[in-house]
Amino acid sequence: MKSNYIIGTAGHIDHGKTTLIKALTGKETDKLKEEKERGISINLGFTYMDLKSGDRAGIIDVPGHENFIKNMMAGVVGIDIILLVVAADDGVMPQTIEHAQILHYMGVDNAIIVITKKNLVDEDDLELVKEDIKISFEDTLLEDAPIIAVDSVSGENIDKLKDLIEEKIYASEKKEDDKSMxxxxxxxxxxxxxxxxxxxxxxxxxxxxxxxxxxxxxxxxxxxxxxxxxxxxxxxxxxxxxxxxxxxxxxxxxxxxxxxxxEKNSLIKVKNVQTLLNLSKFEDVELRHWSRVRFFHGTKEILARAVPLDRKEIKSRDTALCEFRLEEEIYVKRGDKFVIRSYSPLMTIGGGEIIDTNEENHTINSTSYVSYLKNKENYSEIDEILDYLQEFRNFDQIFSHMGIEDKNLREYLEKIEENNEIDKIGDMYISRRSLNSWADDLENFLKTYHENHPLEEGIPREELRQKVKINLDSKNFEIMLKNKVITKKIMLQKGLVKNKSFAISLDQDQKKIDEIMKKIKDNEPKILKEADIIDKKEDRDILSYLCKKDLSKIYDFYLRKEYLDKLIEMAKTFMEKNGKMQVSEFRDLSELSRKQAVAVLEYMDKKNISKRIDDYRVLI
The missing domain is CATH 2.40.30.10 (Translation factors)
Incomplete structure (x- = not known):
């Protein structure tokens, strides 16, 4: 597959960009009637140039007039090589500087500086223009760009420029990109x-x-x-x-x-962006807390407030961390380039890269977050994934956050999962470090639970999920509890979760257990309610524990399982002999109160031992 290149032009108004493109391609890019009449490019012009290799490079002619700076920025997005045009008879002009800054902030580092209209000056003046260019673009991405002087009308040096364009295109590697479309x-x-x-x-x-x-x-x-x-x-x-x-x-x-x-759901919607900002060396400018600026991202302009994060003021030539509070939402990816212009008067004052999209408001006092941002500046894709997976996230969430191709993201996830740096929990992912942290948190929560409920085998799984407020549904939470990281410390058994080291100890409670069992037995055939059995709320755990072993609870009544079996056998024998049984008959037979007799019979109905027909019970 042949490479696809975009050549862009930039420079001051009337410095000959459109004429240069016509000389290179034989085509005009000024197509609007207004452009023809006024002799300036208002909108972006597009054409192409066939290279000697047979590849075709697209060419964008961006407008140079200051009033059309937004269109110029729209044209810069996606450019591989730039022709920065400077007219020999004018030299470096304000819009030349502004365009050069924008190119610098947008990361365009493959450039040729083309001096046009060379026929209008002598050789000495031409050398002065070249020196002016070198001084003006010192310490920018354009400082090492080759300089060539041409006459677009006569065609002088146009062929040499074509050769230089082709040389520059193939000398610079086409950067591999795993970003989604x-x-x-x-x-x-x-x-x-x-x-x-x-x-x-x-x-x-x-x-x-x-x-x-x-x-x-x-x-x-x-x-x-x-x-x-x-x-x-x-x-x-x-x-x-x-x-x-x-x-x-x-x-x-x-x-x-x-x-x-x-791609669907591949961008992050934000109103706050945290950035690494570089302020212009060409303008005497200073950004303080709440300075209003014009924020340019992609082909969009948004008003914003600047909030310096690692210093009180950001001054000319400074590189600093800065949060921008946008006045409307935009859609971005981590690593996106941006440019800022002053609110008034309009001039380009800086630019840089988006390094985070945290929606919370931060200031210079957010010291821990600022420290985090400084580390984040040099994150690789894998570092960013691991950072994002401090919480449970599904694939779609990771895809949206990372903004990279589906297949590349899956490869990254597989790689770091193989390295035991992340775990997949159902359809969710989390870093191994965070999962270990969850294991510690759950262990500590359960330790407290066991201290407060010493006679409970554990806490019901769903109750635990809700209490720890984890962002997993019930199915994925159960999967997590079976993960090897979690099971080193925690056990899930019969729907109950407990610490592995926990076991019920009856040493301190045995006396109370014996008292409760004796009270229940001594009152038979009468069966008792909770208030008849215990005096203190703390003893409810003991009663609950006994219900899992020796007691049965029917509605509000507690009775020994052995005694319940005896009552059921008594009722079955009567119905086998007589075919049916009324409540009053079972009441007299068992010596229970009517309410207690009804409770036992309804329990038998639920267990499919008997069924009610009118006022009678019969065996099933």
């Missing part, structure tokens, strides 16, 4: 007879014809009816390709620039 939408319109069309650069993963995806923020499920790349239909689009998609199940007026099409 995502495309930031920069255009949406309707074609008569075809339907809704969206365009953008596929920045991550692959997209397939006839598959379903999700459009954010609407969270609408759409189907891709067709895909086009440079006016040619394709079945699969790959990262780096400039594409148009024909969608079903949605109208174009429901989609706008800044929306995203991606």
């Amino acid at each position: 995502r495309m930031n939408i920069d255009r949406s319109f309707t074609l008569k007879g075809i339907g809704s069309i969206i365009t953008g650069t596929l920045t991550e993963g692959e997209i397939y014809k006839d598959r379903e995806y999700m459009v954010y923020p609407k969270e609408a499920i759409v189907k891709v009816r067709s895909i086009e790349n440079h006016d040619k239909p394709i079945d699969i689009a790959h990262k780096g390709q400039r594409i148009a998609l024909n969608l079903t199940n949605i109208s174009s007026n429901e989609i706008q620039r800044g929306d995203i099409i991606a």
Whole structure:
């Protein structure tokens, strides 16, 4: 499969970007009537360039005028190599600097600086422009970029530029990407007879014809009816390709620039993001708590408040941790790049990377969380998964958090499960460290329970699940209790959970047990209620314990199992002899009160020993 590359242009207004592209490709990117009339690019222009190798590289001509900076940022997303254009007769201008900053913050490090209109200056002035460029872009990702001067009208050095573009493309490795599919939408319109069309650069993963995806923020499920790349239909689009998609199940007026099409449930909806922010060296700027900024992510602009986390003020050239409280929700992935501009006057002042999506509000006083963020800066994918699995999560939750391809995520999970770093509990995952912590917590909870209920074999499983407030359903909780990490300390037996080391001890309670049993036996044939048997609530545990061994409880009455068997045998013998039996007859026979006699007979009915017919009982 041939690689897919996107070449972008950037630079100050009227520095010759569109003319340069025409010289490279023979095609114009200014297609709007207004663009033709005004001589500037208002929207993004798209074309392509065929390389000598036979590969085709898409070209995006982004607008240079300051008023169209948002469109410029939309064009930068997904670019592999940038042509930063500087006119020889003007040199480095304010928008040149701003575009260079945006490229730097968006991580575009493969660049060529093209000096256009070289025919308008002499060699000495040309050298001065080159020196100006080197000084301006020192300490940025563009500082080592090659510089070439061309004349787009006469074609001077255009072939050399083509060779340099191809050399740079193939010298830089196409970065492998395991992210799930995502495309930031920069255009949406309707074609008569075809339907809704969206365009953008596929920045991550692959997209397939006839598959379903999700459009954010609407969270609408759409189907891709067709895909086009440079006016040619394709079945699969790959990262780096400039594409148009024909969608079903949605109208174009429901989609706008800044929306995203991606795998279903693969993005995180947030209003707070924690970032590693780098402030511009080109502007004298300072961010304090609650500074208002314009936050650019993908192709979307959102107003936000800055909250420095590791210092009181973030100053020019600083790299710092900063939380942004967004004024509306956005959909992101961990590791996403962003740019910020000042609220007023408008100028690019910084950018960086999203390192967490914690919805809680943090400040400089959140010291433990700030420490956690500093460690998180260098997390690998596996580190991030293990961190996220401090709590029980299912696959869909992990997929949404990680934003990587389904198959790659499964490979990561299998690998760390084989290394005994995570455990699968039913359809949930958790880190081994957290599972060990749960084992300790359950052991401590049960220790307290056993101290308070020394004559109980254990706590019912479902009662335990609810009391410890674990985010597992009943089925998965039972599976967890059978996990080897848990069973080192805890035992599940007949629906009851107890510590392995626990055993009922009767030494201190034997005297009370003997007293209770004697009282119950001495009162026969009368049978007793709880209030007749014990004086203190603490003795209920003893009564409960005896019900599992020597006593039976029928409604509110307690009687020895041996005596209950005797009463049942008495009733059976009477019914075998007489065919049937009334309550009054059993009352007289057993010497019980009528209420007690009814209780015993209804117990026999429930046990399918007898059944009631009118006012009589007969044997089954």
